[in-house]
Amino acid sequence: MRLTVAQLETFYWTVQLGSAQRAADHLKLAQPTVSLRLKELRDVLGEDLFERTNRGLSVTESGKALLPHITNILGELEEIRQKHSTQSLVGQIRVGLAEGFAVNCLPPLLEAMRIEHPHLKPEWNVSTSTTLEAAILEDRLDMAVILNPIGHEKMSLVPLGTQPTTWVVPKAWEIAEPITPRDMWLLPVVTNPAPSAMYRQVTGWFAADGLMPTQMSVCTSVSV
Structure with missing residues (x-):
């Protein structure tokens, strides 16, 4: 029996995700196929790579x-694929964008995608991060750019950067900077609905001072 990339990839994802079933879901394989690949890898190497415990599957010292x-091998194979693949991305992709990101970044993103992936047909969905995260888990989106994700074992999160949050108020209010919760809690506040990332951020900011806005309204779009 010989060592295969499929065996290495299966081992890697089983370790990363913590179970053979999760690895099977990620690799879109039947769970028995994952178990067979792990057994083949064990037989090729002559060492036990996992052991059963009360908490489930545990990685051995070997x-x-x-x-x-294995991580290095898979990384190098991916680098080779990216550098030497001549196949361009084609077909439809469902992409979700958090509203604040879309307002600032969608135009240049459209242009970059047109140039770099002309055969790709994106379907854009602009909404709150919470709504987009749920759509990812329900397989209604392929990927999304979201803020302050809750996270889930079925999702792979890749940090892209930070986005500051800024209060926008009428000049007539004459609020001195830096703005504090006590400056705002009696004034009208508009934010995204619960349980959006913005709602959690705004209410958490007030709660840190033991306050809750007395005139808080919610709107699905704060860019309006």
Whole structure:
């Protein structure tokens, strides 16, 4: 029996996700196929890579020692694929964008995608981060740019950067900077509906001072 990339990839994702079933879901394989690949890898190497515990599947010391090597191998294979693949991305992709990101970044993103992936047909969905995160989990979106995600084991999160939050108020209010919760809690406040990231951020900001806005309204779009 020989060592295969499929065996290494299956081992890697089983370790990363914590179970053979989660690895199977990620790789879109049947769970018995994942178990068979792990058994083949164990037989090829002649070492136990996992052991059963009360908490489920646990990586052995041999498995832990093997993981960095497999990670490097898979990384190099991916680099080769990206550098030498001539196949362009084609077809439809469903992309979600948090509203604040879309307002600032959608135009240049459209232009970059037109140039770099002319055969890709994106379907854009602009909404709150919470709504987009739910759509990812329900397989209604392929990817999304969201703020302050709650996270889930079925999602892969890649940090892209930070986005500051700024209060926008009429000049007539004459509020001195820096603005504090006590400056705002008696004034009208508009934010996204619960349980959006913005709603959690705004209410958390007031709650840190033991306050809650007395005139808080919600709107699905704050860019209006």
